[in-house]
Amino acid sequence: MKSILKSVLPVFFLLAFISCKVQFVPEYNAEISKQIDTSAKMVDKLYLEMLETTMPEQREFAKYAKEYVAVEVELNSLLNKNKIRPLNEHSTKICEITLKKWIKYKQEHKNEYETSGSYPNGNIKINRVYMRDFFNAMIIAENAKKIISEEEN
Amino acid sequence: MDFDLNETLADMLGAIKGAVSDNWDEVRSTANQFIERRKERLNLLAELRLAKEISEEKFLSTLEDEKDLLEAELHAIAVISKAIAQKAANAAIDILGKAVKAALSAAL
Numbered sequence: 001m002k003s004i005l006k007s008v009l010p011v012f013f014l015l016a017f018i019s020c021k022v023q024f025v026p027e028y029n030a031e032i033s034k035q036i037d038t039s040a041k042m043v044d045k046l047y048l049e050m051l052e053t054t055m056p057e058q059r060e061f062a063k064y065a066k067e068y069v070a071v072e073v074e075l076n077s078l079l080n081k082n083k084i085r086p087l088n089e090h091s092t093k094i095c096e097i098t099l100k101k102w103i104k105y106k107q108e109h110k111n112e113y114e115t116s117g118s119y120p121n122g123n124i125k126i127n128r129v130y131m132r133d134f135f136n137a138m139i140i141a142e143n144a145k146k147i148i149s150e151e152e153n
Numbered sequence: 154m155d156f157d158l159n160e161t162l163a164d165m166l167g168a169i170k171g172a173v174s175d176n177w178d179e180v181r182s183t184a185n186q187f188i189e190r191r192k193e194r195l196n197l198l199a200e201l202r203l204a205k206e207i208s209e210e211k212f213l214s215t216l217e218d219e220k221d222l223l224e225a226e227l228h229a230i231a232v233i234s235k236a237i238a239q240k241a242a243n244a245a246i247d248i249l250g251k252a253v254k255a256a257l258s259a260a261l
Contacts, residue, residue, distance in 0.1 A: 020246065097222075097224060104218075120206060125197065125201065126207060141228065
């Protein structure tokens with residue numbers, strides 16, 4: 001009996017090993033991908049509206065506070081969804097950095113208007129480009145998982 | 154049992170090379186896109202500062218954002234690299250599995 005086990009066990013373990021798949025990144029999540037796109041559009045809309053419809057001195061923070069908060073809620077939600085996915089530390093970190101920047105830009109608008117009575121076009125233009133590219137990094141990280149999921153199936 | 158380890162290892166190596174080279178363009182095009190966007194941002198930043206559309210404080214603060222964005226982009230490239238490594242490792246394991254199963258079938 002022992003000799004049978006000795007010869008069968010290695011084959012069993014080898015078969016078990018070759019049936020395994022390694023995983024370094026989580027599966028692609030279409031819901032998260034869509035939410036990143038929606039959040040990026042919300043930010044773009046907010047900044048374009050500010051630029052196109054108001055003069056710097058008309059940009060009281062209070063007028064835009066709800067939209068800033070709405071984006072922050074989306075980013076918090078994205079961060080929580082990313083955090084609970086195993087093997088997802090890179091996307092989580094990108095999301096953390098993006099949220100930190102959004103809070104910084106929100107605070108900048110508030111402080112700038114309180115101290116100078118205006119919020120300059122230049123700040124909006126540059127913040128818009130940076131937020132676009134933070135979202136771009138987020139979507140590229142998510143899409144990389146999509147490519148692998150499609151190719152392995 | 155008819156199992157040629159050298160041939161299997163060569164096939165596994167071929168599968169790894171294939172998976173990496175097939176996906177290498179993904180890393181290269183993403184890195185190029187990040188570089189192009191960096192040029193565009195820094196150009197805009199310089200223009201805005203020279204035209205005095207942003208303050209010195211905002212200029213310096215944005216340079217800090219640039220560092221954080223570089224970190225975010227490196228994380229994105231890390232995901233692509235890990236995904237390629239995953240594909241390559243699984244392709245090699247598949248080759249080994251098929252070779253062992255074929256040898257076992259022949260032996261039984």
